Amino acid sequence: MENKKVLLTGVTGFLGSHTTIQLLNKGYEVIGTLRNMKRADEIKQVIAEKTDNIDKLHFAEADLTNENIWGDLISEVQNVIHIASPFPRELPKNDDELIIPAKAGTINILKAASKHGIRRVVLTSSSGAIAYGKEKSNRKGVFDENNWTDTTNIEDSTPYFRSKTIAEKAAWDFIKKDTSGLELTTICPGAILGPILEKDFGTSANIVIKAMDGSSPAIPKIGFDMVDVRSVADLHIKAMETPKAAGERFVASAGFLTFKEVASILKEKYPDKKVPKLSLPDFIVRLFSNLDKTIKPILVDLGAERKVNNSKAIKLLDWQPISAKDAVLACAESAIKLSLV
Template sequence: MNNKRVLLTGVSGFLGLHTAIQLLEKGYTVIGTLRNLERAGAIKAIIEKHTSNAQNISFVEADLKSTDVWFQLTENIDFIQHIASPFPRVLPKKEEELIEPAKSGTLNILKAASANGVKRVVITSSLASVMYGKTKNELASTLNENNWTDENNKKDTTPYIRSKTIAEKSAWKFIQKDRSGLELTTVLPGAILGPVLEDDFGTSANIVIKLMDGSTPALPKIGFDIVDVRSVADLLIRAMELPQAKNQRYIASSGYLTFKDIAAILKLHNPDRKIPSKELPDIFVKLLSNFDTALKPILIDLRIKRKIDTSKAINELQWKPLSLEEAVLSCAKSISELGIIK
């Protein structure tokens, strides 16, 4: 067992749980942050099902907006995995409600890490901070970690996309000025699928849930870069451990699937389920988004395929992501087993 201590924010989330389990399996001591300690027992019980090292995790209550608490929590910490970020299922009326906590929470953690001699902070950002706010010419090219979303382009961004971009940009700005020796690495996942461990699931799992529960009659012509949650957790740990990851950004994607592709994978393995196969005309997708608010944020991807180079993490960190099919099918299997879909 190593004696390294990792502070992990947002431990109760979809990605937070998987990352905690993998860290514990590697022998780390994990301190997981929760907005409310009442959930600690339930979270520990889930973790115990997946690792024999659950005795090495403890929980603390912390709010991203609080400043003082982070100075206490980062004492004697070697690494920070900053995963917590507001990602509501319904967009707030004021986008500042998303942007401000994402930005200030990130800066609160970095300031405390710098003051307390933490070696490296790994921030879970998003592919959203690379591939939006683009002109038509820019959309024709393949994007990579050197590209940034233009958050001032309101036509090709949403409040969530702007919040992830602004938070990550503010983190890099902080590191450029910091003189403590603190290292930063950011990981930028696409839509995260894979096995759900509890019924408080990640937002991306809705893609699979809505295709399997009969609530989606037809498919919008929209696609995503997708990655398995276990592969993201693996990349977060590589980004934390490996010297070559210092002060780098890494895209996490296994590839691109449309709603139609995902539905076809699900239908092949669940022939008895009523899974849609027909695509919706664009005008109906736009009309539907007035009733299904989950569609609103993804309308900017209607008929647009954003091309991404995913080779950096594979080449530099020897990352081997699980397949797209595994990400989709393991998500479907878990939501069925947990009774999220009947």
């Protein structure tokens, strides 16, 4: 009997909880790490609503930067899915607040995995590690797994995207030098939407929530590649299970939508909601970001149109993502259910 135990970091997060649900439903046993055990009961209840195998879920308190803890946790499993990484809704005062835990956590986990003969680590990166840090002339176009964000270009990247890029590059550098046979696969999702399970939701869900809660008078002229959280969870598991995924990077996207397209999808479905119609000029968005700090991270996308190519995951792993439109609608429906809008 193969070892069906998986260590998953960041079990309380939006993607972490959805991935845990899918692993449990596939018969895996999951050790989910969280920063604070106080959240365990709450997240257990949320996950229990979506699976009959809740008895196969165990929790462990773990700080990404504490390298001593990972050896014990990893010694029991065959595979690791490393999702946890700080993702604030506002820009941090200092890049290191994000870069240090993102990079240290990744390296600590890889070191422990290498030492204990783990088969594979699947690491959650971001399309933010692919499509940013570009010169002005190169901000429109289609990017893929061969592209990397230039972290020295501060003007066209955010602290979060820099942290994800630095952590992912550090992971590949580690694997290059590692002689244990440990395999690495990385997943680079766009903006993750889809059904919110609890009031502590993923940062990207704000794209939908802010369009419906009456707080946005108009829409910034930007767009992102978007993807349903259930599809991203599915891709992580395919990346863990499929032998030929070893050593590969995969974009996770279901297609590019502008905020205006998101708004029209929502308006059609919820005609009674105050969904904005007008587009905001870029300079107004920049001014407005001084009042609403959650807007600052998206300023790098004004005047850009960065799309990512998802064909590799579809071809190599037979991945079939839920459509971007359905991801938007599932996010909206769950936000209404949870009284977030």
